[in-house]
Amino acid sequence: MTLLRRDSGPAGNRASTQRRRYIAVVIAVLLLTAGLRMFVVEPLRVASDSMEPTVGEGSTVLLFKQGSDAPGALVAFNNPVDSKLMIKRIVAVGGQSIAIKDALLYVDGALIPEPFVDHSRIDGTYFGPVxxxxxxxxxxxxxxxxxxDSREFGAVPSEDITAVVIWPMR
Known part of the structure; x- marks a missing residue:
């Protein structure tokens, strides 16, 4: 009795090769995504209303994991009091003087325009100068x-800024 052996032939080899390539691509995409999230960008869901109206509570932002000390930048850092990740705006850097007079921000004595702040809600607020x-x-x-913010816990070392908000998503 002769046993017939089925040869998979060139079509079977092609299918196997394509399957291995597909698996390799999927693994590469997963590793790239994990690497990007760990070292480059990360989404974050905002848990408070402290950045409204710019970033609302429940919004998702995209963080670029690089520090910044540029005034006006939205940045992420660990709260010095409880180490929770927070998002705030840099309003002044080392050597500058800051004050709030009747809800208006002054840096080194100059009024800083802040169209993103609802001044009518904080009318009569004073702070500083520091x-x-x-x-x-x-x-x-x-x-x-x-x-x-820094009015409560003080200025934060620049190296503690862990990321810059690059995309507020609603």
Whole structure:
């Protein structure tokens, strides 16, 4: 009795090769995505209303994992009090003097325009003046009435800024 052996032939080899390539591509995409998230960008869901109206509570933002000390930048850092990740705006850097007079921000005595702040909600608010220590940044939320920020916990070392908000998504 002769046993017939079925040869998979060239078509069977092609299918096997294509399957291996597909698996390799899927693994590469997963590793690339994980690497990007760990070292480059990361989404974050905002848990408070301290950055409204710029970034609302429940919104998702995309963080670029690189520090910044540029005034006006929205940045992420770990709260010095409880180490929770927070998002605030840099309003002054080391060596600058900051004050709030009747809800208006002054840096080095100059009025800073802030169209993203609802000044009518914080009318009558005063703070400072204080000078930001060298190598540190002064951070504030856009919703000044409810924000826990550098007015409460002080300036933050620039190296503690872990990311920059690059995309507020609604």
């Amino acid at each position: 000078t930001v220590p060298e190598g540190q940044v002064f951070l504030m939320g856009d919703n000044r009435d409810v924000s826990v």
